[in-house]
Amino acid sequence: MPAVTETLDAVQAATESGYKWGFSTDIEMDLAPKGLNEDIIRLISARKNEPEWLLEWRLKAYAQWLKMEEPDWAMVNHPPIDYQELHYYAAPKRKPGPKSLDEVDPELLRTYEKLGIPLKERAILAGVEGADGAPADGVEGERPQVAMDAVFDSVSVATTFKATLAKSGVIFCPISEAVQEHPELVRKYLGSVVPTNDNYFAALNSAVFTDGSFVYIPKGVRCPMELSTYFRINARNTGQFERTLIIAEDSSYVSYLEGCTAPQRDENQLHAAVVELVAFDDAVIKYSTVQNWYPGDAEGKGGIYNFVTKRGACRGARSKISWTQVETGSAITWKYPSCVLYGDDSVGEFYSVAVTTNHQQADTGTKMIHIGKRTKSTIVSKGISAGKSNNTYRGLVRIMPRAEGARNFTQCDSLLIGDQCGAHTVPYIESRNPTARLEHEATTSKIDEDQLFYCRQRGLSQEDAVGLIVNGFCKEVLKELPMEFAVEAQKLLAVSLEGSVG
Amino acid sequence: MLEIKGLKADIDSKTILNGVDLVIPDGEIHAIMGPNGSGKSTLSYVLSGHEGYEVTEGSATFDGHDLLAIEPEERAALGVFLAFQYPVELPGVNNANFLRTALNAQRRARGEAELDAVQFLKLARAQAKALSMPDDMLKRNVNVGFSGGEKKRNEVLQMAVLRPKLAILDETDSGLDIDALKIVADGVNALRGPGFSALVITHYQRLLEHIVPDRVHVLAAGRIVKSGGPELAHALEAGGYAAVVAEAA
Numbered sequence: 168m169p170a171v172t173e174t175l176d177a178v179q180a181a182t183e184s185g186y187k188w189g190f191s192t193d194i195e196m197d198l199a200p201k202g203l204n205e206d207i208i209r210l211i212s213a214r215k216n217e218p219e220w221l222l223e224w225r226l227k228a229y230a231q232w233l234k235m236e237e238p239d240w241a242m243v244n245h246p247p248i249d250y251q252e253l254h255y256y257a258a259p260k261r262k263p264g265p266k267s268l269d270e271v272d273p274e275l276l277r278t279y280e281k282l283g284i285p286l287k288e289r290a291i292l293a294g295v296e297g298a299d300g301a302p303a304d305g306v307e308g309e310r311p312q313v314a315m316d317a318v319f320d321s322v323s324v325a326t327t328f329k330a331t332l333a334k335s336g337v338i339f340c341p342i343s344e345a346v347q348e349h350p351e352l353v354r355k356y357l358g359s360v361v362p363t364n365d366n367y368f369a370a371l372n373s374a375v376f377t378d379g380s381f382v383y384i385p386k387g388v389r390c391p392m393e394l395s396t397y398f399r400i401n402a403r404n405t406g407q408f409e410r411t412l413i414i415a416e417d418s419s420y421v422s423y424l425e426g427c428t429a430p431q432r433d434e435n436q437l438h439a440a441v442v443e444l445v446a447f448d449d450a451v452i453k454y455s456t457v458q459n460w461y462p463g464d465a466e467g468k469g470g471i472y473n474f475v476t477k478r479g480a481c482r483g484a485r486s487k488i489s490w491t492q493v494e495t496g497s498a499i500t501w502k503y504p505s506c507v508l509y510g511d512d513s514v515g516e517f518y519s520v521a522v523t524t525n526h527q528q529a530d531t532g533t534k535m536i537h538i539g540k541r542t543k544s545t546i547v548s549k550g551i552s553a554g555k556s557n558n559t560y561r562g563l564v565r566i567m568p569r570a571e572g573a574r575n576f577t578q579c580d581s582l583l584i585g586d587q588c589g590a591h592t593v594p595y596i597e598s599r600n601p602t603a604r605l606e607h608e609a610t611t612s613k614i615d616e617d618q619l620f621y622c623r624q625r626g627l628s629q630e631d632a633v634g635l636i637v638n639g640f641c642k643e644v645l646k647e648l649p650m651e652f653a654v655e656a657q658k659l660l661a662v663s664l665e666g667s668v669g
Numbered sequence: 670m671l672e673i674k675g676l677k678a679d680i681d682s683k684t685i686l687n688g689v690d691l692v693i694p695d696g697e698i699h700a701i702m703g704p705n706g707s708g709k710s711t712l713s714y715v716l717s718g719h720e721g722y723e724v725t726e727g728s729a730t731f732d733g734h735d736l737l738a739i740e741p742e743e744r745a746a747l748g749v750f751l752a753f754q755y756p757v758e759l760p761g762v763n764n765a766n767f768l769r770t771a772l773n774a775q776r777r778a779r780g781e782a783e784l785d786a787v788q789f790l791k792l793a794r795a796q797a798k799a800l801s802m803p804d805d806m807l808k809r810n811v812n813v814g815f816s817g818g819e820k821k822r823n824e825v826l827q828m829a830v831l832r833p834k835l836a837i838l839d840e841t842d843s844g845l846d847i848d849a850l851k852i853v854a855d856g857v858n859a860l861r862g863p864g865f866s867a868l869v870i871t872h873y874q875r876l877l878e879h880i881v882p883d884r885v886h887v888l889a890a891g892r893i894v895k896s897g898g899p900e901l902a903h904a905l906e907a908g909g910y911a912a913v914v915a916e917a918a
Contacts, residue, residue, distance in 0.1 A: 616720070617757045624717050624753075625771035625827065626745035626778070635770065639761025639810070 199256035205229065208374055211256050215343050215377070218350060228363035228373030235367045241530040242559045242591060243499050245472065248437060255375045257405040314339055315395050328392065338383040339394050342410055345381035352383055356414055360443035360480045360507075368439040369476045372408045376441065379409035384419035384450075393649055395424040406437040413443070415450035417483060422453040424652055427460055427496070435498060440475045448483030448510065453491070455648050457656050460496035467526030470498025477504035481513035489516035490533065491647040493656040495663040498527060503561065505534035508542035515544040518644040520656070522663050523556030523588070532562040537570040537603070546577040549641050552588035553664060559591040564605060566598040573603040581611045582640050584633075584664070634661040670695050671835055671866060676727035678715045685711040687891030688727070698857070698867040700877055700902065703888035704910045709870045710754060712888070713839040717751040718744050731835055746778035748834030752824040752841045759811035764823070765793060767811050768830050775831065796829040799859065800852055817844040825856035832860065836867040842876040854879030874906040889914045
């Protein structure tokens with residue numbers, strides 16, 4: 168079905184205005200006392216039953232963090248964060264023992280149902296008999312299977328399809344579980360792409376991270392289904408610090424999706440995640456994010472601070488890492504999913520749609536570091552600003568001396584809706600190799616009154632017209648998303664921009 | 670039937686329409702000609718509901734519906750179609766998708782069943798063929814990279830698919846070669862009949878050779894100053910506007 172129609176259908180159907188994921192879940196929580204110090208870190212490590220080496224790793228990161236200063240160069244403003252006023256561990260209380268869906272608190276399952284997240288494998292596989300993942304014969308054109316890890320506050324509550332994936336040798340589990348079951352892998356790669364002292368928030372994350380996803384794809388394996396993690400922040404005054412690690416061995420392929428929402432609260436909440444990707448020879452990692460953290464209310468009160476470090480290392484020759492993101496939430500978004508292109512002929516891609524409305528602020532972009540020969544990078548960034556928001560694209564393309572024949576194409580487009588918002592572009596281009604070819608294009612536009620009128624004269628309502636034009640603007644990025652997410656993303660775009668053209 | 674009575678409209682506090690009276694009965698095609706600045710485009714914008722204009726007096730009804738009281742998209746659902754003089758581009762918006770969305774929005778508003786992708790494409794391709802227009806126009810993005818002539822032809826294709834009851838053609842013939850002109854005329858003539866009226870705004874008599882109007886009106890200084898049959902267009906071509914405008918003053 169054409170994507171545009173989906174958007175319009177969704178807008179028609181959306182009778183609720185405002186952030187409809189803003190409900191909170193009443194559930195018994197295990198909460199660490201407020202504040203951050205070595206004891207809290209030991210508490211987190213103990214709760215998760217971690218080996219000594221990991222505790223040491225955390226404490227080292229904490230020591231580094233204490234010596235660092237919060238950066239202030241981004242074009243975002245926020246009152247100082249009081250790091251001692253947060254809880255660094257919040258987990259839904261549950262019985263000890265194996266995590267099967269039956270053991271998960273029904274209240275939690277209801278939460279995910281409300282969010283439309285399919286935790287029950289049966290729900291996805293319509294008409295299936297027998298073990299999970301086994302498709303019935305003649306099941307054509309069913310909704311494709313997606314394996315899901317659900318993270319509620321600090322812990323992963325359920326991971327689906329593990330058995331199916333294990334048959335291919337794919338490991339997909341919470342990182343806390345990977346530490347227990349595959350410590351050698353975690354130890355080898357954790358911090359290898361984003362060192363603990365890389366930046367202030369990475370150091371903080373390394374000290375207090377509680378959970379996230381771990382993915383390992385063995386040589387030559389094309390992961391049989393899309394993998395996805397859904398993050399939900401629920402408890403008040405907590406920081407959420409996930410850590411995700413994805414390793415793709417030679418000639419493997421994986422497509423990973425990340426979704427995020429949080430309840431409506433008056434206080435700001437901090438989300439400082441770290442994502443590390445490693446791709447070896449001929450491997451491909453596709454990482455997609457649809458981020459819809461609570462953005463704050465129309466006056467700018469509350470909302471998530473989304474300060475994230477995401478980096479992919481194209482270690483192998485001809486490896487490829489693509490980042491696709493649709494960012495519509497958060498009071499403040501500060502992230503630069505990046506690629507370090509070590510391997511000759513490796514490829515890095517960044518496709519982004521960042522929407523800001525009301526009082527949101529976004530300073531986002533990417534870094535493409537070309538080290539190997541004939542490395543290629545593509546950056547397509549679409550920023551949409553409305554209301555009184557501010558949207559900044561900040562990108563770095565750095566060509567190192569040995570990167571013979573490196574190529575980059577960058578396109579950053581801004582769309583302004585209304586006359587009180589801002590769009591800024593801060594591109595950095597550094598080239599130390601004269602054979603490199605770099606192209607940079609940028610456009611800034613408004614949603615034209617004439618375009619809107621043209622659509623309306625043909626029968627579309629104002630809202631539908633805005634949705635149509637915005638979708639056209641974002642098309643290049645949206646088509647990079649896996650189909651499931653593309654539909655969600657379009658609905659999200661339409662809902663985010665509801666009421667923004669007055 | 671379109672009925673306009675004493676219509677006055679301003680833009681930026683400047684009066685452009687100064688008491689327009691016009692009746693177009695069902696099934697008829699009327700032409701409006703007039704010197705530049707007389708208010709021809711303003712009339713088409715006011716009828717279709719462009720927000721930049723303020724109606725200060727008068728009325729405009731179509732089949733009994735008060736056009737001026739409803740939104741542009743509601744007027745579209747009633748069957749009002751404006752073929753723009755300068756059609757805008759919609760980057761990234763596929764032409765076929767756009768048309769299908771528009772058609773279905775109108776059908777929904779009228780309580781009619783919507784067309785699915787297959788049904789729609791069948792309809793659109795048939796219309797394109799009837800108008801000797803290349804199929805690939807449907808695959809491109811709306812007006813993006815279209816030549817002036819192609820944009821006008823796209824307007825006619827949209828009209829053929831949407832099947833309006835009142836088509837307003839705002840200088841659709843400007844910038845067209847003979848062949849393109851014929852396509853536009855064919856498009857309008859194909860719809861001609863009961864349940865369809867048209868208001869053709871033009872400077873030149875040439876289009877009216879192909880779309881023979883039932884009536885011709887001259888708009889000058891915001892009012893209709895003279896009306897007649899098709900022969901009036903010939904007279905204007907021969908003698909210019911000055912005589913007609915002076916006579917009416």
